[in-house]
Amino acid sequence: MKEHKQIKDWGLGLTGPTIIAGPCSAETPEQIEQICIEMKENNVIPSMFRAGIWKPRTRPGSFEGIGEEGLKWMEIVRHHLNIPITVEVGNAAHAEIALRNNVDVVWVGARTTVNPFAVQEIADALKGTDIPVMVKNPMNPDLDLWIGALERFHAVGLTKLAAIHRGFSDSYDKRFRNKPNWSMPMHLKRVWTGMEVINDPSHIVGKRDGILEISQKAMNFGLDGLMIETHHDPDKAWSDAKQQVTPARLKEILDAIDFKKPIESEQPSERLNDLRRAVDHMDDQLLDILQERFAVIDQIGAHKREHHLSVFQSDRWKDVMESRTQKGTSKNLSEKFMKELLYCIHEESVKRQEKQLREADPVKK
Template identity: 30%
Template sequence: MIVTIEHAAGFEPIEQVLRCCDEYEASLNLTRDKRYTRIRITVDQAYSELFVRLKSIVGVAKVETTGKPYPLAAREAKSAASVINVRGIEIGGSDLVVMAGPCSVESREQILATAHAVRAAGARILRGGAYKPRTSPYDFRGLGEEGLQLLAEAREATGLAIVTEVMSIADLELGAYYADIIQIGARNMQNFSLLHACGSINRPILLKRGPSATIEEWLLAAEYILAAGNEQVILCERGIRTYEPFTRNTFDVSAIASIKHLSHLPIIGDPSHGVGKAELVPQMARAAIAAGADGLIIEVHPNPAQAWSDGQQSLTFEHFEQLMNDLAPIANALGRQLNPNVQALVVS
């Protein structure tokens, strides 16, 4: 990043910048012209924290990383792609990470059966909704804390990490207590108060793209979380609303490739919501991996026809196992692997 300070501000802001750089073990290069002192800073650890601190120094004219409006999320912000560690699982690294499970937690039997099945097939993270945003207020909207407790029990039984959605600031602390990854759903992508609050919790955030959001708007939503101090952001492409009525959404595979070009943040694909039809999910899952996704989030249910939500896009245990087998050679061809036999670490 580059810090610009006017000579008229004196030496105090320069000294403060240098002290910050020393604190974060950053390397720097200082240049001066007739009006400005410019300090070029290179740092990989706590990048967003340092950025925010430098911006707050009185006398600093500007702090810039790129010409983009999302400097912390931009590819140029870091020398290497970000890797998010979740209970020993690296998202954005050499492995492809699959998150799988039901749209909503319905019962102890349902979530435990699903957890064991997806783990046996090679999933590393269990997904399941305890709080469900529904278009109709009369549809099932989740079990709340009971659902979170059942997810935690499934984690204890299988070693899978947990990702679940939180819909409000009021539920954020409780969600972070039980879950390993907090999901911000598509409808809340521009809930800026919630995004800012996510910056203060010590949990990775899975940020889904809004149904009508541009890629820039999506990255700016991520910027809210990064600027508030949480560097653990994972993006998720889940389809956007277009004029095509056959599929639930239009799964934007090009967004996955675009994010890899524009940002250092890891990205996963959600073909289940992307198309809304179980029979199309395997093809779109393969396409997402081929486009460069760091993983997938797939809806899986013991009996999709009886699911309380999103049964039409959920895979059976058998179909999910087949999908995982189909994905392995694609991953290998790209120099990556699914690592189905590696167990997630179980930590307190």
Template identity: 30%
Template sequence: MIIMKKDASQEELENVIAEVRRCGLKTDVSKGAFRTIIGLIGDEKSIPFAYFSSLPGVKEARMVETPYKLISREYSNLWQAEGMTREIKVKDIIIGGDEPVFIAGPCAVESKEALMKIAEGAKMAGAQILRGGVYKPRSSVHSFQGLGSAGKDEATEALSWLKEAGERFEMAVMTEVRGESQADLVAEFVDILQVGSRNMYDQDLLATVARKGKPVMYKRHFGASMEEFLSFAEYIAAEGNKDIILCERGIVPVGKGKSFTRYNLDLAAVPIALKETYLPIMVDPSHATGRRDLIYSMSCAAMAAGANGLMVEVHTNPAEALVDASQMITPPELKELIDTCRQINKLVKKH
């Protein structure tokens, strides 16, 4: 990073940016109340740091040691108040603020009637954001892939239901973008673009979604280390989009013997992410456990760990859900969960 002097002129700033680009790198300019920081994007081996330190208006040129430089605390603490979490505004909802945010809805959009009932129940329970998969990544080609897999017309119709539900019940809406070819269409209808865990490593998809200019829900791969998780989030930030919502959703269990949950929910990921980055982080206890009887307790634990919110799968009749029926809870159960988690959040904020 290049730290500019407090009294550096705009001309001096533009000169430094031009010099960085001449070296073949891109720049990320962050302006705080007291200083301006230029983050360098690309292979820093070609950068003559001593030369940049001598340019007019430059206070210091410094190497950021972490591979996730643009989203790191080390970077953000230089241009904003130390320890601040980025607040991401979606309609009138603030993700990363003092109040937790709850995302709820079916794993897959199944029909308009079912979606409207679920959305109404989720709203009454206290959820602010509606989720629903139009394109569903599945392990088996013979499984239900979501209505979007039937064709563009079907995808457009399902997305329009999602948007209509959001408008009717005054909720923001979110769905997953499974591939680059879907990004333009999905971005027309939703407020948040989700990158699922299976696509965490897809650099091209991350860049494509980032360029849509909308907040990105970015989920950890079930086999990814925390360093990998945060490093690949950098691909989104490198496109100029820092409205990144991290999401912990469980990692592959280790050891022999029976695993009683779908994945292992790594709750340590929450305080680690908040310490290492300035991005908000949410937890998905539905995919992590795969069991509706564990959703409540794991949601409470996630909130106690400091999560900025939860993403929970909800259905009015879980037994009839076409995807992941075993991990769905009902709207009344969601209300109980949200009420308790809000109380836990207040206790955590006090300490």
């Protein structure tokens, strides 16, 4: 069994993935105990035990969680596994109840992250404590909402923060329950250096068969851990039965994952340093070429201004997109990458030319 990061190590930059496991919903004390027993039997003790106490459901009438009573059952987990407990809180009242019942870690769900008022109320309820808080990404791919929710907790003095990547709502891509959109957690880690991001493959794929694949991708991308819904009898679970795995299967998944070691955790080899220096040199060349290209674009803009031509020329744009994309794909660059790259360059070109026209127009000055 691989060593997993413990909650006390958060924010200290230690190596080892955080593994969070437990049922979608706490159903009965017998259920909680059986999961713990099977975790011990299979030698798969996670970093934290998760259990849904309050469940935000799309429509009324569904099981909406056992409520505060379920928090008392968490003593069963402490007795058997002696690991921290984490639950979802959806409002200030939940947060206060969780604190009264000595919950170790709370997380904010995707449906709550989209509501800054609810997030602020939870943050205010937790103010003055040092409880760790994990924030799931919002339902829609809005990075500012995700960052904003984390900032609200930071603003009230909570510093033990982490993010959970659980995918984004997408009614078109049927491969996932929630489309992973891997660029979002990557961008979060870029803009908030040191922020730990836990992947939730259960909610991304929505069925147990795909959990290993998504988990491995998360590790390949350098995310910091996994939250995997685990139940002793998943098919009879009261919520999200299709995406939960047994403790035995959890063991198989974790043993099959190739957990990647962060490069920052060890001294880079001289070979890696040489390759990075080569990339740095090529980046400098790319920037020089872009500078030259935009200098020509400025001349084109001046010509259009002088001859009263519109900035956007659709035929020219179509030709550039088709010819450059075709040339890029012939050089083993993906069509998606080429189109996104060309869109970025074209957008900047249009902005520069439009600025020239605006500055030359005395009415718009």
